[in-house]
Amino acid sequence: MKSDAAIIHLPEFSKHIGNKGNNKFFALLGSKFPSASIKYISVLGMLTHLNNTVGLDKVSTLYSSTSGNTGTAAAYICKKTGMKFIALVDQKLEADKAAKITAYGGKIIRVNGGVHERIALARKLSEDDPYGVDLDQYNNPGALLGHYQITGPIIWGAMDGKVDAIVVAIGTGGTFGGIAAYLTQRNSRLITVPVDAKGSAVIDGTPHCRLLTGIGCAFIPKNVYRAYQFIRSEPIVVKEKDAFLTARWFRKTKCLEIGGSGGAVISATLDLADQITNKRILMVFHDGADDYHLTVYSDTWMVKHGFINTKKEAAHV
Template sequence: MKYAKNILETIGNTPLVKINKITKEIDALVLAKVETFNPGNSVKDRMAVKMIEDAEADGRLKPGGTIIEGTSGNTGMGLALGAIIKGYKLICVITDKQSKEKMDILRAVGAKVIVCPTDVEPTDPRSYYSVSKRLSEEVPNAWYVNQYDNPSNALAHYEQTGPEIWEQTEGKVTHFVVGVGTGGTISGVAKYLKEQNPNVKIWGVDTYGSVFKKYHETGIFDENEIYSYITEGIGEDILPKNVDFSLIDGFTKVTDKDAAVFTRKLALEEGIFVGNSAGAAIKGVLQLKEHFKPEDVVVVLFHDSGSRYVGKIFNDDWMRERGFLEEEITKAEDLIKDHIDKPLVTVKTEELVSHAIERMKKYKISQIPVVDSKGFVGSVDEADLFRSYVEDKDIADKPIKEVMGKPFPVVKASVPVEEISKLITKENQAVLVDLGESKFHIITKHDIISAIK
């Protein structure tokens, strides 16, 4: 009978899948190494188990010990599988930018999850690097994995992923393209492939806010390049020892928006439901197309599963909030369609200023139309109210009609966005949209800015 003795024996031998529609502009054959077929649904299963086994072999990890690691989620999953089968405890330190799905999955497989802020320096005691190191010193019988500098990370891909790609392409692979985070995948695969054929080109996919591309090209670690970004699993604000820049031929950077949009394209156009870094990787391939010839075989690695991004990349509201959703916004009704079901907040002429302030706080809004029995007769804006309060501390107890400004302009739902933009000025902060049947909605400067792609 053929069966695996435990789940760890199912790691590896993931398929190569041809990309057809997205890469139709590329003459070369583009093949994806789809790592979601691993039991933990990511490429990180390979190096997680390798790091555990090497630590067991040299005594760093002792029976009944606690494994501690800073992770974006996928390495944690691989470590969890190893910990379950081999009888260890696991503490995963994760940043707050990672998806809720990743955190929930880690807890589901028995890991204790500690969440740290993203927007701090690596040396900050609150960073997930620092917290991981501190816990490894405080927790008895603990082993700190440190995937960034642990040589077993790259070695796993030298021993497994690289040989699989070489065998699956029958040695015809000419280019390998992959997102770079800890550096283990790109460096391990690159070392193996270049040993087989020194002419194989290795391309790393980086993200804006990360230091890899500039450092590779100039040797300068530019702290000005470091800023917060959304794409998960690739890019760094440090230089991990596992990134062997001498093996990498070049980097291309992909925006957060492109990474998200192309992650969705892979699902919709290729039927490949993979994660955020896969979208960045395939967009990176498209950006590199002038480097490929018709006879080339380009292998791009997709790190993990789309199931970890259901609440983010595959959520329309999340995408829309960040301006990532490919929607054409041309009319007034397009600007308000996401919140058209919310009632228009108004204030009456005889109500007190304090009532308007309370409504602004409750609904987190900055402008309110003023109405009386005849309809819209004025408006109040938080900036105007603030100025009035500075001049008169008793303003809160006065009626709105004493402080209100001119009423907001009213437009039809079909009015072009360009016309609305002209109506919003320093003196006029909003426009009302007439939806018919005595129903109105409000468009603010924030709505216009949110619509800019």
């Protein structure tokens, strides 16, 4: 993957927000990675770690608790390497996300309960399978290492080392932690802003049911504790309604089509831009809009869940 394809300058975004603080805005597009998500790098790193620690030469099946992108990336890589992949997902996982996993040959098991039940089942199935292993995205340090070794250098190289701030959604910790670790080693003044969802335990601290996926977690994973040390600014928590409406606004202004977590990143970036001036700010978008046509970009879904009042109102957001 070419770095110049993954990172773009967003001058139109600056115009739409009134050129706040004379800052310049850039975006890393996770949709440009294989499997159309930045989680491809996370999974590569985690598999490398597993190979170095437990060995994968005799492993035929990979198990993982996932809410979407990690599962898609794992299914994609497993298809390339000849492994089977089994994704443990919530009952509420959207049909389009499930379809992408199965399109790459993955098997879906819908689990009653929440993330803890998914994790427990992934662990049990892998332990009961003599040729199976649990990816364990919550604790596997390879998630950070992958972004440290691959994504960080892509950013640094594509921007010629001229990056003053990064804004990244934080969930299980690997993407934010790995990117921030690499870049802060090269720029000690770098502003690193983790973005969490309201209703997540990671930063907000008060977990509850929510519809915004790809950001936050119902508990604090070990990888998040590893990532905390690379925070160089006040974290920003975004309400899911704000994330969804911002993502729709971003598409309407013809900037880009992004996922729900990307809407949270933009919302946080707007807050950050009010506080700093003359900076080059990089927003990291984990994925594109492909998995969100039935949710964030569906007027019916937005009305059903109370994020907009009527379909007539939807024409303006």
